[in-house]
Amino acid sequence: MTTTVAAISVSLRSTVVSQAKSLATKYTQEGVEYFRTQRNLMGWESFLQELQESSIFCLAQLPYTETGGLEELPQRACTSGEFVDEKDRFQRVAHVTYNETEGQQIITITVEVTWQDSGRPLKSNAAIELRNNFLAQYDPPVFIPSPLPPSPVPTPSPSPLPSPSPSPLPPLFPSGAVIALNAASCPTGWSEFTAGRGRAIIGTNPTAGGGISVRTLGQTGGEETHTLTINEIPAHDHPAATGSQFVQVIFSGGGGSIYSLGANLGSWSLPVSPTTGSTGGGQAHNNMPPFIALLYCQKD
Structure with a gap:
């Protein structure tokens, strides 16, 4: 009877430990994926500026903002009251180191999840290397148990439980x-x-302002070449030549006659329709920047 009770106790204990290991693996992978996502959201230069100095971050929460969220992480170890889960059991930190190898800027992030089982400290950690060329080296979570304390309960040899398979990381x-x-x-x-x-690709814009028009997802526009319209041509003048006009006045009278001309001989209106020389080809012009x-x- 004693042996049966002991076997049941050990089996239940193994199940609890196995469940805890699965949760720790999940929290470890979430921490690794958080930094990889931040690298993509912020861009390498901003990401590097935040993490270029070796440091430790508390990952009780994983903040996301429009600019990334990395700037809101506490740059310190977690306090005794900061936990990942609602049951206040798991704590998570990230150790960040920076180095350069053969011209490559490399940030190594090791996410560590710790918890206790009957007073025994346990730990799960995983590491990822992020570089300025999007290459990443990922080491999956590793479970690191501490030595078991002596137990007065006899330990039979139960059938080994299958180790939980870590969930695959979400795609990059x-x-x-x-x-x-x-x-x-x-x-x-x-x-x-x-x-x-x-x-070319431009960003969507829900509201117009600042000289920027509204752009909806999937909207297309623009033109590769363009022919100017009258309204698009700047106002301007052209010189025009009128030519020469002649007026002939004939007075009646025989040869040798003398005429007296008054001061006002009258006025005439001469219609003139000048034209300018034709120029221009009306062709479309290239409307593209260097590409x-x-x-x-x-x-x-």
Whole structure:
């Protein structure tokens, strides 16, 4: 009877430890993915500026903002009252180091989750290397138990429980993400973004202001060449030559007659329709800045 009770106790204890390890693995992966997402949201230069000096961060919360959220992380170890879960059991920190190797700027982030089981400290950690060329080296979570304290309960040999498989990390790019590649074809898991052929990409804009128009998702516009209209041509003048006009006045009378002309001989209105020489070809002009063509690919 004693042996049966002991076996049940050990089995329940193993189940509890296994569940705790699964949660710790989840919290560890969430911490790693948080920093990888921040690198993509902030861009490398801003990300590097925040983390270039080696430091430790408390990851009880994972803040997200329009500019990333990394700037709101407490740059210190967690206090005794800061936990990841509602049951106040798991604590999570990130150790950040910076170095340069062969011209590569490398930030190494080790996420560490700690908790206790019957007074025994346990730990799960994982590390990721982020670089300025988007390459990343990821080490999956590792469970590091502390030595078990002596137990007065006899320990039978139960059947080993299967170790929980860590959940796969979310993809680096979500479905629908669009990137430009200097390549002839898109990689596996990506398809050509055909709507982007021959087009530049601009951001959406829900409200007009500051000289910027409203732009909706998927809206297209612009033109590769453009022919100026009358309203688009600046106001200007052209010189015009009127030519010469002649007026002939004939007085009647025989030869040798003398005529007296008054001061006012009258006035005439001579219609004149001058024209300018024709110039210009009416052709469309190029309307594009200097460019380089790359292949747009969309995540499936």
